[in-house]
Amino acid sequence: MHKIVALALLGLTALTAPAWSQANIRPDPDPRVPTQPGQALPHEDALFLKEATLASQGQAELGRLATEKAPDDEFRSLARRIAETHVKLTGDLKGLTDTRTLPPADQLRPERTDAFGAAGAVSNPENAREGMAQEAVQALSGKSGEEFGRGYVEAQLRLHDRLVDLYQTEASHTPDRHLATFAITSLVTIQKDRDALRALAGRFGIEAAPAGQAIQYGDPTKAR
Structure with missing residues (x-):
């Protein structure tokens, strides 16, 4: 039932926004099932x-750096x-995390890929770069002005492709209505x-996909 609700919400999104906002609806060969009382959240949801929390925390750090060096x-x-x-996302994610029973922390690591790339954004070990934003902060900390601007946009384009993939996948595969x-x-x-970052890319001579272009799936065993 929760899966039906989530898919219905996806349909509403498609009707009220451009096609690029539709989530990844490729089938998951190992579908998640709703949790029962006393059960931990499915591994992929946790x-x-x-x-997502680590990514948003890193984005806040990038914002503070940009305030000084933009x-x-x-x-x-x-x-x-x-x-x-x-x-805001960090606060929302904390609320969702605090109200759910999670698997043990040592189990929360990417451990598989799938043949179709459906759930790979979450569970693909090659795609799990928990420190991507922190690495960008470190790389940009010694730059300023136009040099900082170019490095910031390049890093953010990579980070946002990762974020879109992560959120698309969760939206289309979670059985948890609130998470969806x-x-x-x-x-x-x-x-x-x-899209705003893509529009800014040309200023720094950075090639970027047109605004609104959806992610194209390649080899699901590779980082995406």
Whole structure:
């Protein structure tokens, strides 16, 4: 029943937003099932909460760095908006995490890929880069002005492709109605931030996909 609700929500999203906001609906060969009283959250759902939280915490750090080193006020405003998106997401993710029973922490690590790439954004070990945002902060800390701007945009484009993939996958595969709703609604904001970054890329001579272009799936065993 929860899966039906989640898919219905996806349909509503498709009707009220461009096609690029639709979630990844490739079938999962190992579908998750709703939890019963006393059961822990499915591994993929718990892993999503962990990965998304770490990503948003890193985005907040990038925002603070951009406030100091951005080349101009327009750039600084975009960086601030992205950081604010993730401050809110961090709070929402904490609320979702605190109200659910999670598997033991030592089990929350990517451990498989699948033949179709359906759940790979969450469970693919090659795609799990928990420190991506932190690595970007470290790489950018010694730069400023236009040099900082170019490095920031390059890093954020990579990070946002990862975020879109992560949230798309969760939205279409979780049996948890509240998680599905959160992933769908958050995805719209994340997509808008990515489109703004893509629009800014040309200023720094960075090639970027057109705004709104959906992720194209390649080899599911590779990082995406």
